[in-house]
Amino acid sequence: MVGGTLGPMNGLYVLKPWYAARLGGIRARLVAHDVPPSVITAAGVAFAASAGAVLATVRTGVVAALAVAVLLAARLACANLDGGVARESGRATRFGSVTNEVGDRLAELAVLAGCLAVADAALVAGAALAATLPSWVALAGAAAGARRPQSGPFGKTERCVLVVLLALTGWALWLVVLAAGSVITALVRLAVVRREVS
Template identity: 45%
Template sequence: MQGLYALKPWYTRRLGRAVAAAERRGLSPDVFTLAGVLAAAAAGGALALGWWWAALPLLALRLAGANLDGAVARARGVSRPWGFVLNELGDRAGDLLMWAGLAWWAAQHSTAALVAVLVATVAATLPTFASLSAAGAGATRVNGGPLGKTERCALAVLGCAVPSWLVGISVVVVVGSLATAALRLRTARGELRP
């Protein structure tokens, strides 16, 4: 079950010109990691102000940066373990910046919405913890699932656009994150079983 992650190959093809241009110019994949984090910071600011219409393209840029760093590294043949670390740090920073903006927006509406978004923020880290823990034990790094990075971005924009849905959206994030983490761990367990 891949969720919107199944669209990654399609999205990568849409970004093909950017990959080719980066390859021609010899750009570092780290430039795209940084661009993704900066886009996430701007999106977090837009979410904090309730500007869902501005957050939407900024989160698309955030996802593009997260996609391009790996695509450029592979195209240029410069993949490296430290690049993996930077990619993961960039993804986590991007998530936290987005959720911080949404938490600020939620605080403007109700304490219940703020608490729900904060709980969702913590739950949203579980799929990555599951994947990285399994990868540390030698399993394949698993992505996707019913609630991955792309779904979290879409739900954050929806929560900003319709603040009265923030608690319900947060519940979806918590349940979806738990399910995604469980599925990733089940996959890893099957792979690591002697």
């Protein structure tokens, strides 16, 4: 998505409005109970770290994949809820946006750290670095005055799906796909930013 319009390479991001609507009841309860958005962000990091722990300690297969899928679904829910709760409760701040971004990066790294148990350290490190590139490009574009791009074939939802597949199969190849997809996404977003700021 760029500036609120759907692009041809939006990936699973097109489901975000649908997913946000499904979380409406939970969001309303969190607002009603005055839960700080930062707590939700921290919970997302904790869910991601738990998924990483499952990858590191549970034998690859159906059980590991189901556990990782549930934990990453909770991590994605928190990533959706923290901003929504901040806006609906009147707690949205610029620093809150910073903590949200830091939380997202920590969550991503926490999950991928668990992959060290099933893949070479250099491959995991490369995938972790590549996974951050789409967000860094988007943030750099926003800092330059562009609308933040969300386009590209491999956003964080797709990366979560690949981690679930890794937990199911134990195939390190999924990290190669994750890294390649992340680099392609970063390039797609860079092209979007260039058009906006040139």
